[in-house]
Amino acid sequence: MMARISARFDPSRAFFARHRSLGILVGVSVLGILLPLITRIPPFDGIQSTNAWVNAFTTATIYAVLAIGLNVVVGFAGLLDLGYAAFFALGGYTYALVASPFSGLAFPFWPMLIAGAIVGAIFGVLLGAPTLRLRGDYLAIVTLGFGEIVPITLLNADKFTNGTNGLGGIDKPSIPGILQFTLTNPWPMYVLVLIIFALIAMIVFRLEDSRVGRTWDAIREDELAAESAGINTVIAKLQAFAVGAAIAGIIGVVNAAKITIVAPDQFRFIVSISTLAAVVLGGMGNTIGVATGAFVIYLFQSILLKQLNTLVSNFSIPILSEIDFLDFQYVLYGIVLVVMMLRRPQGIFPARRRKRTFDDQKRSA
Numbered sequence: 001m002m003a004r005i006s007a008r009f010d011p012s013r014a015f016f017a018r019h020r021s022l023g024i025l026v027g028v029s030v031l032g033i034l035l036p037l038i039t040r041i042p043p044f045d046g047i048q049s050t051n052a053w054v055n056a057f058t059t060a061t062i063y064a065v066l067a068i069g070l071n072v073v074v075g076f077a078g079l080l081d082l083g084y085a086a087f088f089a090l091g092g093y094t095y096a097l098v099a100s101p102f103s104g105l106a107f108p109f110w111p112m113l114i115a116g117a118i119v120g121a122i123f124g125v126l127l128g129a130p131t132l133r134l135r136g137d138y139l140a141i142v143t144l145g146f147g148e149i150v151p152i153t154l155l156n157a158d159k160f161t162n163g164t165n166g167l168g169g170i171d172k173p174s175i176p177g178i179l180q181f182t183l184t185n186p187w188p189m190y191v192l193v194l195i196i197f198a199l200i201a202m203i204v205f206r207l208e209d210s211r212v213g214r215t216w217d218a219i220r221e222d223e224l225a226a227e228s229a230g231i232n233t234v235i236a237k238l239q240a241f242a243v244g245a246a247i248a249g250i251i252g253v254v255n256a257a258k259i260t261i262v263a264p265d266q267f268r269f270i271v272s273i274s275t276l277a278a279v280v281l282g283g284m285g286n287t288i289g290v291a292t293g294a295f296v297i298y299l300f301q302s303i304l305l306k307q308l309n310t311l312v313s314n315f316s317i318p319i320l321s322e323i324d325f326l327d328f329q330y331v332l333y334g335i336v337l338v339v340m341m342l343r344r345p346q347g348i349f350p351a352r353r354r355k356r357t358f359d360d361q362k363r364s365a
Contacts, residue, residue, distance in 0.1 A: 007216055009156065018340065020205050021202045021205070021206075024120055024198050024202050024205070025198055025202075026242040028198040031192070032190075032194045035054075035057050036050055036332055039053035039054075046285055046305070047303070047307045048303075051185075052075035054186045054190050056280075056298075056299065056302070057190060057239050057299075058186060059258070060253060060294070060295045061190075061197050061295065062193060062255050062258070062292045063274075063278070063295070064197060064278075065193075065197050065250075065251040065291070066247075066248060066251055066294075067275050067290045067291055067294035068201060068287055068291055069206075069243075069246075069251070070084045070217075070276065070279050070289060071249075071279050071284070071285065071286075072240055072291075073241060073244040073261065074279055075279060075290065076207075076208065076216040076217065076220065076240065076285065077216040077220055077236070077240035078139075078196075078216075078219060078220030079139060079235060079241070080139055081140075081143045081241075081272075082137075082140050082141075082144040082150075082269075082272055082273075083145070083146040083153075083272055083278075084129075084141045084147065084149020084244070085147055085269070085271035085272040086146055086149075086150035086267065087120045087121070087123060087244070087245040087249055088125055088249075088251065088252045088255070088267055088271065089151060089154060089252065089262070089264075089266070089267035090119055090120055090249060090252065091117075091120055091248060091249035091250060091251065091256070091261055092253065092256035092267075093161060093167070094112065094115055094116050094219075094252070095252075095253040095256045095257060096166075096170050097160070098166070099170055100167045100169050100171070101168075101248040101273075102162055102168075102169075102172045108172035109171065110173070110254075112197075112253050113253055115187070115248040115256075116253035117154055117247075117250045118238030118246070118249070118251070119249050120245040120246045120249020121242040121243075122241045124238075124241040124243075124245025124246065125241060125243075126163070126256065127146050128240075129323050131231075132238075135223070140233050144238050146271065147272050150265050150267070151264040151265075151268060162266075163267075164261025164296055165263065166262050167263075168260065168261040169261075170257060170259055170261060171257070171260075173192065173257050187255075187321050189258050193258075200247055200250070206315050207243065210334045212236070215231055216236060216239075219231070219236055219237070228276055241349075271308070274297065277293075277297060278290055278297050279293065279294075280293075280341075280347055281337070281340055281341075281348060282294065282296075282347050283346065283348055284350070285350075285353060286349050286350060288349060289347055289350065293306070293347065296348075299331050300333070300336070305332055310331075
């Protein structure tokens with residue numbers, strides 16, 4: 001039965017495999033419609049309102065885009081980056097500095113998306129340049145240091161960043177005469193984030209299949225062999241850092257516009273680790289996999305675990321209803337991560353090459 005159902009979808013899968021960009025547009029559109037509808041079905045409708053769910057989906061998609069950018073660095077090029085949140089912060093502060101009462105400026109949102117990408121790419125190259133000869137643990141330590149330096153610098157540069165208070169009152173996006181984004185209506189931002197997600201996913205897929213993407217693959221598999229084959233590993237690594245940081249810069253601008261405030265404590269080490277966990281759990285090297293991993297992790301950690309008490313009370317389970325799951329949300333989150341790594345270390349949707357590697361290891365064992 002399942003085989004017959006799968007066979008019916010084979011022509012569609014083959015078509016979208018040939019037209020990947022169209023497949024992304026269709027997939028994002030369908031999910032964008034289905035997700036709010038699901039929130040009207042029990043038990044999800046008892047957790048929070050549809051607007052609250054849409055707001056949560058928007059934030060989850062922002063982190064999905066962030067994971068796609070980190071996947072370019074870690075999944076494609078094989079460069080372990082533990083300071084990725086720094087580029088996220090730089091994008092957010094780039095927009096906040098020119099669109100908040102603190103500066104008295106009111107730059108429009110749309111061109112600042114490009115500015116955020118440029119700022120992120122510049123700092124990505126600045127980080128990548130001194131680390132070109134570093135690998136593995138040494139590269140991780142340097143990027144970790146960079147990830148800590150940026151929030152501390154933002155915290156202490158009171159004159160420009162308002163220090164620990166951050167920059168608030170950031171302007172929302174708008175389409176003059178047509179649409180004004182507001183805090184009370186999450187739907188316009190939801191649609192905007194889905195569009196940005198689709199565009200960035202399409203660009204990354206194009207890069208993955210390009211000469212640059214194949215260069216990253218070669219470096220990830222064996223950097224010495226790639227260099228011996230004539231690949232300019234210096235340029236390729238800088239490209240990976242620049243692309244990943246540019247994506248973080250763009251989505252940093254969007255995140256700042258969504259929550260209308262940026263502060264140094266929003267970009268601590270936990271953001272980089274959570275994004276890296278999404279890349280690993282989702283399927284390192286698989287763009288859709290890491291996006292799914294980030295989306296699920298955010299909803300699981302920030303929504304479902306926090307609302308587990310409500311879910312349990314709805315099912316009227318005597319023993320569980322006496323437990324306050326808020327006290328154990330990080331314990332449950334850690335257990336899920338451990339179980340996932342033990343049972344499916346290749347991730348939810350592993351890249352084809354990575355899946356073959358794990359299958360070979362299982363057969364040899």
